[in-house]
């Protein structure tokens with residue numbers, strides 16, 4: 001049996017060649033197409049990477065710029081606050097020259113209206129610290145109870161509708177002994193479940209009041225407008241200025257002074273002397289005038305500066321000496337953004 005002989009005609013040969021070329025071209029085209037696809041993916045990847053990098057860099061640049069801008073605004077707000085405080089010190093120094101009395105109509109007592117400085121605003125207020133009753137006066141420099149001051153404090157607490165036992169607890173916190181004062185007192189045993197002991201020394205800051213038994217937020221809110229915590233000068237006592245004190249505080253010094261008397265007394269301010277201020281006032285009989293004055297030596301200064309997104313608020317307590325120089329007893333940042 002022979003093999004079938006296949007004859008390739010010219011047409012068949014041409015057709016075959018064309019088919020082979022076509023197969024080859026398709027093969028080549030297929031390869032090129034794959035390479036192009038890979039190249040496109042790489043290009044897209046690079047573009048994506050560059051875009052991501054550019055976006056990150058732009059974001060970081062924006063953050064850095066914003067941070068630098070905020071820092072600059074914050075510095076300006078801080079400097080504006082410093083300037084406001086220096087302005088207050090200047091006014092207090094000027095006022096001290098030939099100073100006979102301190103009262104609420106004087107320049108230092110006026111609120112500084114918001115002053116435009118460059119692109120910001122700065123404002124401030126000065127509050128006479130002598131308008132408040134200083135709780136540190138309840139004990140003397142030796143840590144002993146000052147009974148005449150206790151009487152005033154209890155009357156003040158009563159007017160504020162607060163229990164007199166709070167005064168006892170306050171004294172126990174500050175006096176040097178460990179004997180509870182009366183039935184309302186609170187020495188160490190009262191704080192057995194607290195992570196601290198009684199201080200047995202005067203208070204340094206207002207915030208310490210909240211450590212004392214019974215001095216909750218409601219009590220502190222009531223005390224805020226009548227009481228302060230400040231260091232007692234070397235002479236062993238602070239004074240209350242009758243030209244700036246609130247009626248409630250004034251009434252604490254005079255057992256017979258009624259609200260109507262206090263209102264009439266305040267209406268007649270300012271007074272140049274303590275003695276003449278109470279002359280001819282029947283309600284002043286039996287009062288304690290030993291801690292009253294017509295001048296002030298301590299001032300709470302609050303400053304507030306706003307520059308762009310930066311706001312800087314501070315509180316200072318300035319102590320003014322007789323020569324008009326002021327010293328900062330404390331400064332405290334109240335808030336910033």
Ligand SMILES: [Ca+2]
Pocket residue numbers: 095096099100101102103106
């Ligand atoms: Ca004055």
Ligand SMILES: [Ca+2]
Pocket residue numbers: 171172173174175176177178179187198200
């Ligand atoms: Ca004590």
